[in-house]
């Protein structure tokens with residue numbers, strides 16, 4: 548049996564103020580083309596279909612179009628789950644009706660996970676679509692008080708699933724989770740505030756393949772066939788070196804699994820350019836890929852007036868500028884100083900130095916400290 552695995556489409560995502568819908572539509576056309584070429588028996592979408600629980604209308608239209616192409620035109624069953632970015636109930640609207648047409652969507656957490664069973668020459672494959680849920684949601688759905696963390700919550704959900712696997716049949720899990728040991732990027736939203744959201748890979752021992760969503764780098768985790776498909780596009784500058792892909796899975800007789808990554812090529816790449824602003828602008832004028840989304844890592848020292856305006860003359864879709872020189876030792880923002888841990892008055896003194904080139908004098912520092920204290924008191928009283 549052949550399965551095509553994808554995840555983390557994040558339809559409707561806006562990055563540095565730019566809507567990525569055109570990019571997403573371009574790569575989804577490729578995905579549909581891959582499905583038409585490889586003719587999988589089912590497509591697995593492991594969550595974060597949308598970027599947020601109330602997606603923009605254009606994102607809904609794009610998903611509608613894509614699923615229609617896959618399920619109606621190509622006649623390939625699609626099995627999708629909600630991720631932590633999706634609104635589970637909204638995503639699952641009409642799911643009982645759609646199931647009959649070949650589209651399985653699982654949103655809200657259920658105590659019992661109904662599998663989708665498919666047949667091939669080697670027998671049955673049971674595919675269990677398990678949508679994302681945080682521990683309180685799982686406690687409520689399963690009516691269990693314990694389950695302190697994500698690991699315990701997932702283990703409890705899997706115990707129902709393990710009990711359903713028939714002897715000899717192959718079992719596939721579709722889930723959205725942070726598996727310990729997986730490589731993270733900056734575009735995943737943490738699953739828990741404080742505490743650990745990681746689950747252990749040992750939970751997946753009973754499955755022939757685990758199709759995961761959440762981590763945006765395509766990767767296998769641990770020795771078991773546990774894989775992240777990765778996101779549709781590079782969704783942060785921490786993913787510049789990544790080749791995004793969909794995963795093609797061949798399930799042979801029980802115990803035989805092979806996988807292959809099928810590359811996805813963006814219309815406009817997300818990449819970095821380095822050097823002096825003037826040199827970058829000069830090179831950009833000759834760059835055939837000057838429509839790419841650019842992070843410019845400038846080596847210029849000192850202030851530059853309207854750096855972004857100048858950069859966009861050569862690279863109209865430039866998104867951001869990084870000034871390494873301003874972060875270096877001996878400069879205003881000394882290396883090793885984390886601005887999030889600095890006092891407001893020290894941040895102001897740094898800002899003053901950067902703008903004026905002068906150190907804030909002692910009596911001026913006192914005035915700033917007084918104002919900051921007054922603001923804090925005012926905020927506390929509100």
Ligand SMILES: [Mn+2]
Nearest residue numbers: 555595735761
């Ligand atoms: Mn995601």
